[in-house]
Amino acid sequence: MIERIFQSIPEGRLSEADQQSFLVSLGWSRGATxxxxxxxxxxxxxxxxxxxxxxxxxxxxxxxxxxxxxAFFVELAGLAKGELRSLLDDEEEARLDAWLSSQSDVATFFLDSIDEQQLSLGSFERALKRFKKGIGSQLGRARIVITTRPIAFDEELVRGLLPVPPVSSTESNEEAFAKIAMRTEKKQQNSNRDEEVADWRTVALMPLSDAQIVDFARGQGVESPAALLNDLQRRNAQEFARRPQDLIELCADWREHKRIRTHHDQVAANVRIKLQPRDDRSEAAELSVDRALEGASRLALAMLVTRRLTIRHSAAADAIHSDAALEPAIILSDWKPNERKALLERPLFGFASYGRVRFHHRSVADYLAAQRLRALRERGMPFRAMQRLLFAETKGKLIVRPSKRPVAGWLAITDNAIFEMLRDNEPAVLLNEGDPESLTPTQRNQALRAYVECYGKGGWRGLKVPHIQIHRFASPDACA
Structure with a gap:
C-alpha cells in the first residue's frame, strides 16, 4: 500500500487546496503521513x-x-439522511456501544464526503449534528477525520459543531502526570519536529509523486513502470497521472499501447472514459456516452461564450452565491431534467462549490468547445460566424480573442482554414495551444517558418512557448 502524503494548507489558500498545480508547488518534502x-x-x-x-x-x-x-467509516451523505447507528452493521454498532461505555478509549471516526454533489450546506450541517448526537457527550474521546471541500463554510461548521473540549479539571494528579509524561515522551520521539502537535489540522491530500506513480503503476500490472514514468516526464504529462483514478485509466491505456499517446488522444480518451455510465451507484437517467459527449460539448462552448466558470447543478447554488453560473436547463433545453442531472454527476465534472460543478480539466473544456464548433461547421455553420467568435480586428491586424486562443489551437488540428488564419496572423497559437503534435509534418513546417518570420526579428517581450508544447511540436522532419 502506497503511503500517501499530506501538506498543511497555508493560511488564506484554502480555496486552492484541490488544485493540482498548487499542491505540486508545495512539494512532498516535510509532508505528514x-x-x-x-x-x-x-x-x-x-x-x-x-x-x-x-x-x-x-x-x-x-x-x-x-x-x-x-474506528468507524461513515459517509456524510448517508448521515445527512439517517442516524449514525442506521449506517453501522451489527458488529460496528456493538463496537460503538463498547466504546461509549468504556469511558477511557479514544475512537476514530472517518466522516467522508464521498458523494460531494449530494451535500448541500444544510445537509452537511445536518450530518454533523446527527453525528454529534450519535456519540452523545463523548466528543472529548473522539478523534474525527473529515474529508471536505475547499470552502470556508465547511471548516467553520466543523469547528463550531465538533469542538475539542478542554481537558476536565476533575482529572486526578496521577492522570495529569501520566499525560505530561506521555507528551514529554512523544516530544522526545519527535524532536525533529518544530512545534507541538495541534488539536486541529487542515491538510490537503497530495497528488502522487513520481516515485509513487511508479509504485502505483506496478500495482496496476504495468510491466515496466519506470518506462511509463520516463515517457510521462519526456512529454511533461505527469498532470494526467497524479490522481489515482487518472493513473488507473492511463495504466490501462499503457498496457494496450505501450506508450503515452498524443495529447489529443489522451484528452479524447479521458473524456469518453469519464462520460461512461457510473457503475458505483444508480443514475438519475440512462445516458449513452455519445449523448453525454454531445451535451458536455454544448456546455463547454456555452461556458466559453458566456465566460462562466461553473455550471449550476442544484438549487443549493442560489443560497450562497452572488455571481451567475451557467444554467444547463437553458443550454440543454431539449433534455429532460434527469438527463441533465445524470450528465453533471459523471466524473468529467467535479465539485466547484455548493450546488455547482465545473469541468475537471480546463483543457478538457477547451477541447470539447472546439469539438462542438467543429460539429456546428459540419451542420452548416458559416465560417464567418466562427471567425467572428474566435478572431477580432484591431489596428488593422487580425488577432485571436485572448479567451478563445486554446479553442482556436484545438480547431487548427482539424480545420485547415483556421490553421491558415493562425499561421498567417498569430502563429504562436499553433505552438502554444491545443496539440501541436497532431498537426501534419507539413503544417508544423509552415507553423515554425511563420513563427520565425513573425517574431525572429525581435521586438516582442514576454514571448514564451510552454516547455511541454515544444516537446509536442518537435519532430525530426520539422525544419525552418
Missing part, C-alpha cells in the same frame, strides 16, 4: 474527486479496527 495526522484530535482533509481520499479513509479505518482500536 497518517501516523502524523492521527496524533491530532480533529483533521480536515481537502482533496479533489478521484484523489483517493475515500480509499485512504476506508483503509485507515480498517487498519485501526484490525489493531483492536474502535
Amino acid at each position: 497518517w501516523n502524523d495526522l492521527l496524533r491530532s484530535r480533529r483533521v480536515l482533509i481537502i482533496s479533489e474527486a478521484g484523489a483517493g481520499k475515500t480509499f485512504e479513509c476506508r483503509s485507515q479505518a480498517r487498519l485501526l479496527s484490525d489493531a483492536g482500536e474502535p
Whole structure:
C-alpha cells in the first residue's frame, strides 16, 4: 500500500487546496503521513474527486479496527439522511456501544464526503449534528477525520459543531502526570519536529509523486513502470497521472499501447472514459456516452461564450452565491431534467462549490468547445460566424480573442482554414495551444517558418512557448 502524503494548507489558500498545480508547488518534502495526522484530535482533509481520499479513509479505518482500536467509516451523505447507528452493521454498532461505555478509549471516526454533489450546506450541517448526537457527550474521546471541500463554510461548521473540549479539571494528579509524561515522551520521539502537535489540522491530500506513480503503476500490472514514468516526464504529462483514478485509466491505456499517446488522444480518451455510465451507484437517467459527449460539448462552448466558470447543478447554488453560473436547463433545453442531472454527476465534472460543478480539466473544456464548433461547421455553420467568435480586428491586424486562443489551437488540428488564419496572423497559437503534435509534418513546417518570420526579428517581450508544447511540436522532419 502506497503511503500517501499530506501538506498543511497555508493560511488564506484554502480555496486552492484541490488544485493540482498548487499542491505540486508545495512539494512532498516535510509532508505528514497518517501516523502524523492521527496524533491530532480533529483533521480536515481537502482533496479533489478521484484523489483517493475515500480509499485512504476506508483503509485507515480498517487498519485501526484490525489493531483492536474502535474506528468507524461513515459517509456524510448517508448521515445527512439517517442516524449514525442506521449506517453501522451489527458488529460496528456493538463496537460503538463498547466504546461509549468504556469511558477511557479514544475512537476514530472517518466522516467522508464521498458523494460531494449530494451535500448541500444544510445537509452537511445536518450530518454533523446527527453525528454529534450519535456519540452523545463523548466528543472529548473522539478523534474525527473529515474529508471536505475547499470552502470556508465547511471548516467553520466543523469547528463550531465538533469542538475539542478542554481537558476536565476533575482529572486526578496521577492522570495529569501520566499525560505530561506521555507528551514529554512523544516530544522526545519527535524532536525533529518544530512545534507541538495541534488539536486541529487542515491538510490537503497530495497528488502522487513520481516515485509513487511508479509504485502505483506496478500495482496496476504495468510491466515496466519506470518506462511509463520516463515517457510521462519526456512529454511533461505527469498532470494526467497524479490522481489515482487518472493513473488507473492511463495504466490501462499503457498496457494496450505501450506508450503515452498524443495529447489529443489522451484528452479524447479521458473524456469518453469519464462520460461512461457510473457503475458505483444508480443514475438519475440512462445516458449513452455519445449523448453525454454531445451535451458536455454544448456546455463547454456555452461556458466559453458566456465566460462562466461553473455550471449550476442544484438549487443549493442560489443560497450562497452572488455571481451567475451557467444554467444547463437553458443550454440543454431539449433534455429532460434527469438527463441533465445524470450528465453533471459523471466524473468529467467535479465539485466547484455548493450546488455547482465545473469541468475537471480546463483543457478538457477547451477541447470539447472546439469539438462542438467543429460539429456546428459540419451542420452548416458559416465560417464567418466562427471567425467572428474566435478572431477580432484591431489596428488593422487580425488577432485571436485572448479567451478563445486554446479553442482556436484545438480547431487548427482539424480545420485547415483556421490553421491558415493562425499561421498567417498569430502563429504562436499553433505552438502554444491545443496539440501541436497532431498537426501534419507539413503544417508544423509552415507553423515554425511563420513563427520565425513573425517574431525572429525581435521586438516582442514576454514571448514564451510552454516547455511541454515544444516537446509536442518537435519532430525530426520539422525544419525552418
